[in-house]
Amino acid sequence: MRLAELSAESGVAVATLKYYLREGLLHPGRTLSRTSADYDESHVDRVRLVRALSEVGGLSLATIEQVLEVITEPGTDRLHVLEAAQRTLVRAGARTPDGADGGSTQRVRDWIERHGWEIDPMDPFIDDLARAWEACDHAALGLDEDRMDRYAEHVEGIATVDVSTVPEDPEAAVRHVVLGTLLVDPVLVALRRLAQQHVSRRAERVGP
Amino acid sequence: MRLAELSAESGVAVATLKYYLREGLLHPGRTLSRTSADYDESHVDRVRLVRALSEVGGLSLATIEQVLEVITEPGTDRLHVLEAAQRTLVRAGARTPDGADGGSTQRVRDWIERHGWEIDPMDPFIDDLARAWEACDHAALGLDEDRMDRYAEHVEGIATVDVSTVPEDPEAAVRHVVLGTLLVDPVLVALRRLAQQHVSRRAERVGP
Known part of the structure; x- marks a missing residue:
């Protein structure tokens, strides 16, 4: 799916998703062209997770980054x-x-x-x-x-x-x-x- | 006790106590003259309660007023x-x-x-x-x-x-x-x- 669809699916504004991508809170999509990428269910899950940690968990984005590091650490x-x-x-x-x-x-x-x-x-x-x-x-x-x-x-x-x-x-x-x-x-x-x-x-x- | 003593006893500034009195968060003292009144332990307790609700409980003064209304209702x-x-x-x-x-x-x-x-x-x-x-x-x-x-x-x-x-x-x-x-x-x-x-x-x- 494209970024607009990811936004619709996750309920998070496109501008916020771009911010997540820049900050590394959301992993990049599969590049389609210089200006567009393809996103899948793993992106929807990640966006929902970041939202949950931020809104329900009350964590700062910097802390969320550390949490994500730990949970994805191999x-x-x-x-x-x-x-x-x-x-x-x-x-x-x-x-x-x-x-x-x-x-x-x-x-x-x-x-x-x-x-x-x-x-x-x-x-x-x-x-x-x-x-x-x-x-x-x-x-x-x-x-x-x-x-x-x-x-x-x-x-x-x-x-x-x-x-x-x-x-x-x-x-x-x-x-x-x-x-x-x-x-x-x-x-x-x-x-x-x-x-x-x-x-x-x-x-x-x-x-x- | 006078207002200055109530302030010393409760650790709340006189100006704040006057505000509490105007807003009805603190019940009036016993009138001594046109400009002074006598306060007792019930006033000290009330001021401490308002402070605790405000500072520890994080409640607004408007909310505190509603709580006090309920608890003083006969x-x-x-x-x-x-x-x-x-x-x-x-x-x-x-x-x-x-x-x-x-x-x-x-x-x-x-x-x-x-x-x-x-x-x-x-x-x-x-x-x-x-x-x-x-x-x-x-x-x-x-x-x-x-x-x-x-x-x-x-x-x-x-x-x-x-x-x-x-x-x-x-x-x-x-x-x-x-x-x-x-x-x-x-x-x-x-x-x-x-x-x-x-x-x-x-x-x-x-x-x-």
Whole structure:
């Protein structure tokens, strides 16, 4: 298909597609002449992926480029899939400029040990969790270790679903872990709002 | 206390406090003279709430006014408080300009009904979920209804923890729901990354 058709198929303006091509976010089509090229389903898929990462995942185009690099990197073995994916996710999630203070990070490490999770103590998400937990403390939300344990138990169930659906093929696996983690976050956020409504309505009905 | 003391106590500038008073975000103090009034702890709490909703929750002052209206309305029952807080979160979370298409929204409504959740069919988070699910489809993540059921089961556990920790007092409840929903999201996101690592390490160890 020509660029205009790719635009119609993907819902992305021709000017934006040209920008994607220039930036290497979209692989070139098969050259037909000096001014035209032929695009196929792989281009439609890629454009939809870039859109999803940008609009739903909220990633910058520079970050999306890094994500695409990781998921198309040849020769990644399955053992390194998660680490590669996590490195990308760390870059993607760099939202907060402030680091957590040392005390908060240590609290998370202690909590993880007590909770029995097998985690690299230098994992960058420990710092993310420390910062997020600190913000809850500042807002006096009463998020203590006991409630963290209860959340963690349910989140472990979610992670079990995540891991069980990772494909065997390494390239597909990296793609799945990176995209699945980023794009399923908004699904879980929306589900949480809906579940809160369901749970509080049910509580109203059966409550005192 | 006088306005200057309320400013010192709450960390909010006098000019801002006067603005809050004019806009009705802060209830008037007890009149002492034509130019001065007396403020108490209820004013300190209210100013802190407005600040938290504005700075941490990212809400506009117009939205905050609507939340305050609901929580100060006499006879507000617990269910309405939670729903008002959720409406507030919808406005706060208005990120994506595009709506989901009608088919996606209907798929979510059908899934909710089949799953047995008691949700207002016009709930705006249905549209959020539809968009997020659609993005997963575009990325070919294989997020089918069965996997959505498994996620939903665990998220319902999270929501049960959320709802069980909501305080009885309506004003405290709205504060807790709005801030708890917004600030606990990043906690759950970080926990999911850590849990994925734990679950896949455990699977590597016990796997074939």
